[in-house]
Amino acid sequence: KAGVTQTPRYLIKTRGQQVTLSCSPISGHRSVSWYQQTPGQGLQFLFEYFSETQRNKGNFPGRFSGRQFSNSRSEMNVSTLELGDSALYLCASSLNPGLAEETQYFGPGTRLLVL
């Protein structure tokens, strides 16, 4: 069974631009979560989607948004990019929703560099 895939793997943008990252979960997994990983802040939860609805949201500004499609694929969007948005963005899928108890399977991440 194929793992979680994320595209693109690397991305360079400039301040003020917007970016869309894509995530395809493991086949049969219905929940997708997004995380931001930076050397300074570590791994921080962005949001969780299930059945095309946002179930949970972390403490990020409204510039960060996401959505989930009927096939469970998910996208996240960051508008008006700032230098501090440079990070590795990780997507994780799980069979069922539930941040606390469900095992998350992570993709390789998209590394975003904002210049």
Add this chain to the structure above:
Amino acid sequence: AQSVTQPDIHITVSEGASLELRCNYSYGATPYLFWYVQSPGQGLQLLLKYFSGDTLVQGIKGFEAEFKRSQSSFNLRKPSVHWSDAAEYFCAVGFADFGNEKLTFGTGTRLTIIP
């Protein structure tokens, strides 16, 4: 507030030596506990998890972890490390409290293996 602490930022061990990585949490009830490993440029891979039952949990790659309620700890161990174990290790704790779910990661412990 709930929290996760990995007190060791960086650990260096010799190949073949034993390993213990520490993880402590702060939460009023028993949380869901996970250990993940991240190799350079990669996403996170689940090593093992604890939900309930036997407090000694076996994982992949020869790792095990022990949940100690009295110490609020979930330390990861391996009797003999291999050079391929060099990576960053993250403890994660899932809390579900009155409908509010949260998955919190520790700051990680970077493991270096010397020949």
